[in-house]
Amino acid sequence: MLITATEKFVINLLNEKLATSFTYHNITHTQRVVEDVKTLAELCNVDEDNTNLLLIAAWLHDTGYIKGVTNHEDESIKIARAFLEGEKCPEKDITVICDLILATKMTVAPNNVLEGILRDADCSHVGSKSYMDISELLRKEWELLFNKTFDDIKWLDENIDFLSTKHRFHSPEAASIWDKRKGKNLAKLINTRKKLVNEEKKLTQKKKELKFKKNKIELPERGIETMFRVTLKNHITLSNIADTKANILLSVNAIIISMVLSNLVSKLDNISNHYLIIPTVIFVFFTVISMVLSILATRPNVTRGQFTKEDVANKKVNLLFFGNFHKMSLQDFEWAMGEMMEDRDYLYSSMKKDLYFLGLVLDKKYKILRLTYTVFMIGIIVSVLAFAIAFKYSGVVL
Secondary structure: OHHHHHHHHHHHHHHHHOOOOOOOOOHHHHHHHHHHHHHHHHHOOOOHHHHHHHHHHHHHOOHHHHHOOOOHHHHHHHHHHHHHHHOOOOHHHHHHHHHHHHOOOOOOOOOOHHHHHHHHHHOHHHHOOOHHHHHHHHHHHHHHHHOOOOOHHHHHHHHHHHHHHHOOOOOHHHHHHHHHHHHHHHHHHHHHHHHHHHHHHHHHHHHHHHHHHHHHOOOOOHHHHHHHHHHHHHHHHHHHHHHHHHHHHHHHHHHHHHHHHHHHHHHOOOHHHHHHHHHHHHHHHHHHHHHHHHHHHHOOOOOOOOOOHHHHHOOOOOOOOHHHOOOOOHHHHHHHHHHHHOOHHHHHHHHHHHHHHHHHHHHHHHHHHHHHHHHHHHHHHHHHHHHHHHHHHHOOOO
């Protein structure tokens, strides 16, 4: 059957040759048009022969996109004619199908019921519940093909203009099943646009207020803000790395202690194993020292968490560190933060103090961590040597 052959031809053609940039005009769109043509043809009581011509035209109407966007209807007609002639389709049917495809061009008015049906089916998405999602696919397609970027409001304007002034259904049947939803989609577009416009007005007002505040209060320059932000982030990352390393050592040594207590210590009561006592003590000693150092490397310092108004007035307290305010009331903290944000020098000073004290903490962490790894390494070496000597002088063959 010609319709089946056409379907197979179009699916293979679009899958193999259509560019992936066509996020809207693809096989999914073609299949939707075919299904909507079936629906309209049945409602319009179109006879079987004309319905078949409509379905063939629906399958072939967007094949010209494999050649590009420009004059794709004319390219679709060329592809359709070549395919149909190869399938021995009568010339009069080919002519009708080509006229149907041409009727999908927005600048061409349908001349008969069949052309109106195909045109309505091609634009049936305007009456779909999924209109907004389908519209976004078309928006993406335009961006990819034409490098044409729309902001949200401009895209809404395009859609509102299309639905309200450029599009209409050409058959009463199409209007009866899709016009109501089209009206709802148009209303949704208008309401969405109003919300965006209001949000944009609010944002503009906030920007004006912020600009006024910047003129009133001298704020840190962007380059300095970036420097502080990047440096603080690096300090925190290094602190996390140090804590992770300490936790790894703590876990490893805890496992070693558990194994020693469960497997080795229980055997020391036996007189024949007394030669293991000294190596075991050495091994446990270094392991415990490593655990203690790991805990010291990660143990947090507790600060008083309070400040006075005199401290703020004299710019002595760093409000960017929680340890300096965690015991203060919210009201006092908000007042102090307000004072700091209005004073550029105080703000800079707090940020510099935050960096400095983070650096001191990092220095302490990494020194203890380096010592921990050294103790752990020496402990392993000494313990292994101790066990080797003990085995040697006990007469046990290794």
